[in-house]
Amino acid sequence: MDINYMNILINDHNTNFELLKKFIISMNITLGMNKNFCAHLAEKVLQQLEKGADMPKIQCIIESELCVGYGLYRDEFNSKKITNEIMHWWENT
Numbered sequence: 241m242d243i244n245y246m247n248i249l250i251n252d253h254n255t256n257f258e259l260l261k262k263f264i265i266s267m268n269i270t271l272g273m274n275k276n277f278c279a280h281l282a283e284k285v286l287q288q289l290e291k292g293a294d295m296p297k298i299q300c301i302i303e304s305e306l307c308v309g310y311g312l313y314r315d316e317f318n319s320k321k322i323t324n325e326i327m328h329w330w331e332n333t
Contacts, residue, residue, distance in 0.1 A: 253290070256333060260286050263329055269306070269317050281305050289330050299323040 261282040265275060284301055293301075303319045306312045 253286070256290075257282055257286055259333070260326070260329070263326070267322060267325065269322065270310075270312060273310070277310055280309070285326060289326075295323055295327055298326060302326075 257279075261275075261279050264278045264282050264285075265273070281302070284305060285298060288297055288301060299319050299322075302322050303314065306317055306319070307314060
């Protein structure tokens with residue numbers, strides 16, 4: 241891979257990361273969700289999207305991060321809806 245191609249990939253990733261982070265923040269998953277956590281979640285999800293992960297994998301990541309990483313209970317958020325919205329966002333990026 242040449243350096244120009246690598247720079248393009250890095251720029252695309254960084255752009256997608258910022259867009260996904262803003263998208264997750266706009267979802268208002270829970271009142272006052274920490275923006276640093278949204279960045280963490282966006283990075284984890286984006287890494288998997290870039291690898292071609294399917295919906296169940298993304299949903300599992302979201303559930304795990306929101307429950308274990310942020311301390312929410314599953315009944316406090318709709319992981320299927322969040323996943324659907326993120327997958328729709330990814331398909332249209």
